[in-house]
């Protein structure tokens with residue numbers, strides 16, 4: 527059987543790789559098919575069929591064909607830009623942050639498994655970054671939602687051992703191995719993870735539950751921002767067993783910014 531089926535999908539480009547003289551291999555997160563990898567023949571020569579659509583975090587409509595279903599490599603025939611996110615691309619910090627969102631999505635998803643909520647999450651957060659200022663809180667809210675969609679939702683509304691609620695008058699620590707909070711009575715090695723402020727925990731719960739369009743109005747205190755980043759970066763590194771490249775670049779960029787501000 528050598529028949530190829532043609533498909534059309536809305537997609538965010540997660541990753542691209544130049545291949546041979548003129549081809550490009552791209553990984554997409556599509557609304558209709560989940561994560562999809564395809565080869566675009568002549569992509570680096572044909573502006574008519576691909577324009578500049580095959581770039582990380584572009585929002586495109588992709589036409590492709592493949593044999594059967596599942597996770598075989600697709601042949602990408604054409605890509606049309608829906609949104610190139612020009613305001614993100616003109617800002618270095620936003621560009622690196624958007625690269626982080628797509629790299630993280632790639633790391634937490636498998637090919638051939640459709641999850642429309644993951645696609646919508648990417649579209650919503652890229653739109654928030656395109657239309658508003660960049661805040662690190664957005665990364666935390668994205669991460670906590672993606673973790674939930676990928677089956678790693680951290681337990682933040684109670685102690686993961688004895689189930690006491692947040693208002694029980696105890697302090698809470700986050701445990702990567704338990705994937706959730708432990709109260710001061712259950713935690714075995716208190717110095718391993720510092721106690722979190724209740725404000726941080728409540729901000730994360732709030733940031734997870736709010737409709738995405740309202741997130742640009744949710745401001746984290748410096749302490750909640752800092753504690754959220756530490757908790758989520760450490761938990762994600764624990765799950766993936768590595769730190770993502772784009773996160774390393776973003777962190778270096780922010781350290782550089784801090785030095786420049788200090789020396790001005």
Ligand SMILES: [Zn+2]
Pocket residue numbers: 685686687688689690708709710711712713
């Ligand atoms: Zn407990």
